[in-house]
Amino acid sequence: xxxxxxxxxxxxxxxxxxxxxxxxxxxxxxxxxxxxxxxxxxxxxxxxxxxxxxxxxxxxxxxxxxxxxxxxxxxxxxxxxxxxxxxxxxxxxxxxxxxxxxxxxxxxxxxxxxxxxxxxxxxxxxxxxxxxxxxxxxxxxxxxxxxxxxxxxxxxxxxxxxxxxxxxxxxxxxxxxxxxxxxxxxxxxxxxxxxxxxxxxxxxxxxxxxxxxxxxxxxxxxxxxxxxxxxxxxxxxxxxxxxxxxxxxxxxxxxxxxxxxxxxxxxxxxxxxxxxxxxxxxxxxxxxxxxxxxxxxxxxxxxxxxxxxxxxxxxxxxxxxxxxxxxxxxxxxxxxxxxxxxxxxxxxxxxxxxxxxxxxxxxxxxxxxxxxxxxxxxxxxxxxxxxxxxxxxxxxxxxxxxxxxxxxxxxxxxxxxxxxxxxxxxxxxxxxxxxxxxxxxxxxxxxxxxxxxxxxxxxxxxxxxxxxxxxxxxxxxxxxxxxxxxxxxxxxxxxxxxxxxxxxxxxxxxxxxxxxxxxxxxxxxxxxxxxxxxxxxxxxxxxxxxxxxxxxxxxxxxxxxxxxxxxxxxxxxxxxxxxxxxxxx
Amino acid sequence: xxxxxxxxxxxxxxxxxxxxxxxxxxxxxxxxxxxxxxxxxxxxxxxxx
Numbered sequence: 169x170x171x172x173x174x175x176x177x178x179x180x181x182x183x184x185x186x187x188x189x190x191x192x193x194x195x196x197x198x199x200x201x202x203x204x205x206x207x208x209x210x211x212x213x214x215x216x217x218x219x220x221x222x223x224x225x226x227x228x229x230x231x232x233x234x235x236x237x238x239x240x241x242x243x244x245x246x247x248x249x250x251x252x253x254x255x256x257x258x259x260x261x262x263x264x265x266x267x268x269x270x271x272x273x274x275x276x277x278x279x280x281x282x283x284x285x286x287x288x289x290x291x292x293x294x295x296x297x298x299x300x301x302x303x304x305x306x307x308x309x310x311x312x313x314x315x316x317x318x319x320x321x322x323x324x325x326x327x328x329x330x331x332x333x334x335x336x337x338x339x340x341x342x343x344x345x346x347x348x349x350x351x352x353x354x355x356x357x358x359x360x361x362x363x364x365x366x367x368x369x370x371x372x373x374x375x376x377x378x379x380x381x382x383x384x385x386x387x388x389x390x391x392x393x394x395x396x397x398x399x400x401x402x403x404x405x406x407x408x409x410x411x412x413x414x415x416x417x418x419x420x421x422x423x424x425x426x427x428x429x430x431x432x433x434x435x436x437x438x439x440x441x442x443x444x445x446x447x448x449x450x451x452x453x454x455x456x457x458x459x460x461x462x463x464x465x466x467x468x469x470x471x472x473x474x475x476x477x478x479x480x481x482x483x484x485x486x487x488x489x490x491x492x493x494x495x496x497x498x499x500x501x502x503x504x505x506x507x508x509x510x511x512x513x514x515x516x517x518x519x520x521x522x523x524x525x526x527x528x529x530x531x532x533x534x535x536x537x538x539x540x541x542x543x544x545x546x547x548x549x550x551x552x553x554x555x556x557x558x559x560x561x562x563x564x565x566x567x568x569x570x571x572x573x574x575x576x577x578x579x580x581x582x583x584x585x586x587x588x589x590x591x592x593x594x595x596x597x598x599x600x601x602x603x604x605x606x607x608x609x610x611x612x613x614x615x616x617x618x619x620x621x622x623x624x625x626x627x628x629x630x631x632x633x634x635x636x637x638x639x640x641x642x643x644x645x646x647x648x649x650x651x652x653x654x655x656x657x658x659x660x661x662x663x664x665x666x667x668x669x670x671x672x673x674x675x676x677x678x679x680x681x682x683x684x685x686x687x688x689x690x691x692x693x694x695x696x697x698x699x700x701x702x703x704x705x706x707x708x709x710x711x712x713x714x715x716x717x718x719x720x721x722x723x724x725x726x727x728x729x730x731x732x733x734x735x736x737x738x739x740x741x742x743x744x745x746x747x748x749x750x751x752x753x
Numbered sequence: 754x755x756x757x758x759x760x761x762x763x764x765x766x767x768x769x770x771x772x773x774x775x776x777x778x779x780x781x782x783x784x785x786x787x788x789x790x791x792x793x794x795x796x797x798x799x800x801x802x
């Protein structure tokens with residue numbers, strides 16, 4: 169097995185970690201000079217430490233995007249070569265819309281069959297669905313899928329009635345029973361879609377490198393209609409590949425696994441990734457929730473390479489259409505990532521795997537830390553200045569540093585796109601410039617709301633409380649102001665309370681709070697407004713995506729099949745199918 | 754159309770692959786030491802008071 173990470177990768181990590189550490193430390197010192205001079209109070213030191221800590225992760229994330237923008241991009245070339253290994257495409261489902269999921273599988277299967285790869289790629293739908301109504305729809309949709317070409321003996325469906333271990337347990341159940349029949353498994357989500365060429369390319373890369381245990385693609389969000397959904401989709405299509413490319417360079421052979429749109433070597437996965445149930449009670453004990461990061465770490469521990477392939481196109485997923493759905497998903501991920509605290513000292517993990525777990529934890533702890541910085545700064549305003557000597561740092565310097573950290577990577581990606589012609593895939597450079605500006609403005613407006621919601625999620629998890637989100641209609645993108653208010657009234661209250669407090673206690677500091685507080689007071693309206701739109705109006709102006717200008721064949725095929733299945737109606741359920749673990753041979 | 758009756762994993766290959774449970778928790782010697790010094794009684798008993 170190749171030693172984990174080449175010398176070059178290790179040096180790059182050291183250089184960038186040092187750079188991020190130095191930049192955040194410098195920011196912390198400048199901030200300390202600004203607020204306390206040479207006579208800082210205890211509160212000043214706490215504030216400077218908070219800025220240093222949160223700043224480090226901000227700079228670290230920005231550096232990945234920045235180096236990604238300067239790495240030459242590999243171009244995915246389609247090949248007629250057939251993989252050697254046999255692959256099963258696993259689609260774990262859990263109460264999702266079966267017609268949509270199964271029509272995507274039909275589209276992938278048609279491509280696989282057309283390319284003469286039917287003998288090498290099987291599909292297995294692994295249902296953990298708990299709703300009997302959805303389970304019935306799944307059985308019906310499977311009847312439809314089973315009529316597809318060469319489905320017999322290649323497309324399977326089974327439903328577990330007891331969902332032990334959730335998604336990780338679902339996949340483990342398949343591997344333990346049938347994993348020996350295949351060399352590789354492509355793990356998809358219910359909303360995933362992949363070109364047959366991409367499936368083949370992934371299997372070929374596994375064939376070519378017998379030490380490769382897992383290869384992760386960078387899925388692009390498709391099908392978004394709302395302003396919020398399209399902003400996320402544009403970000404995933406235009407910016408994420410560069411951040412992933414930078415990340416891939418830093419991660420070396422200890423890359424990420426995001427739980428879907430990836431291929432695994434089944435024997436390696438089976439040998440290394442049997443997840444234990446952690447001792448103690450949730451949120452830290454019990455089943456491992458965010459299993460993907462842990463599985464990647466376990467494969468690396470077992471000596472297998474875990475790689476990421478930002479150059480592989482043709483990998484898609486769908487995303488949340490509004491901020492409430494996004495926050496719900498984020499809360500699940502938050503709990504999973506915080507649980508990783510238990511695993512930081514797991515025996516035998518590679519140092520980089522531990523760092524990756526820590527990075528995941530900090531991605532969520534950063535929000536309460538930023539909020540704590542705001543709160544301590546508000547309180548600091550009511551104490552008199554101790555009159556220390558200053559070097560002369562201004563608040564603008566700190567603000568400019570934060571803005572530069574956030575904007576420079578995006579600017580570098582934008583400039584690269586202008587010069588290498590990449591922007592043409594998104595319409596034109598003009599459209600891309602508008603889209604990036606819109607993305608920056610919108611994400612700035614939404615940031616305080618997301619920060620508050622993430623903080624609440626962290627606090628709830630630490631206290632072992634449940635969130636109690638207001639229900640939103642399934643598959644509905646638009647959120648009414650009423651629903652948005654029910655989800656965010658406490659943010660509005662908090663923002664008005666802070667503005668009121670600071671207006672009375674230290675009005676001179678109020679202008680520094682307003683850029684955060686004003687968007688927070690408008691939370692219900694921004695949530696509702698960004699959930700609107702079906703994409704048609706804005707398509708020609710902002711957030712235009714290659715999947716709209718030139719949809720790939722599998723996207724078109726899946727839409728055709730979905731339309732056809734919806735038009736021709738569903739097959740009637742002629743016998744009891746509920747509760748049936750059902751496989752089609 | 755032929756309909757299958759209930760049978761677990763009908764049609765799926767019967768090819769088991771062992772997935773041994775991995776060890777992820779490390780006993781902390783320091784923690785155990787402090788626990789044995791300061792909490793020599795079982796937690797349940799302590800709670801019952």
